[in-house]
Amino acid sequence: xxxxxxxxxxxxxxxxxxxxxxxxxxxxxxxxxxxxxxxxxxxxxxxxxxxxxxxxxxxxxxxxxxxxxxxxxxxxxxxxxxxxxxxxxxxxxxxxxxxxxxxxxx
Numbered sequence: 001x002x003x004x005x006x007x008x009x010x011x012x013x014x015x016x017x018x019x020x021x022x023x024x025x026x027x028x029x030x031x032x033x034x035x036x037x038x039x040x041x042x043x044x045x046x047x048x049x050x051x052x053x054x055x056x057x058x059x060x061x062x063x064x065x066x067x068x069x070x071x072x073x074x075x076x077x078x079x080x081x082x083x084x085x086x087x088x089x090x091x092x093x094x095x096x097x098x099x100x101x102x103x104x105x106x
Contacts, residue, residue: 001027003044007037007051017050034058038066045072053080
């Protein structure tokens with residue numbers, strides 16, 4: 001079963017994404033910020049990371065860069081409610097998908 005790591009600081013979005021991913025038959029693990037997400041990515045080696053852009057301690061763009069330094073290849077899906085385009089500032093080199101939109105659960 002493929003493993004998906006959800007990195008999201010907002011509790012309801014994190015639990016909603018986890019429930020959704022698990023309903024699709026994937027094994028999901030959660031992290032509340034980029035720092036915790038990086039630690040879990042190293043220890044758990046997911047196939048995919050779904051991450052928020054704006055988070056405390058380490059944001060999604062820094063997490064993306066740090067994931068790119070790991071020896072294993074991990075696909076990254078970045079979600080944000082922001083309409084700005086941060087990939088223009090740092091390049092999309094390792095990002096698989098950047099989706100700008102709000103997600104509502106419940």
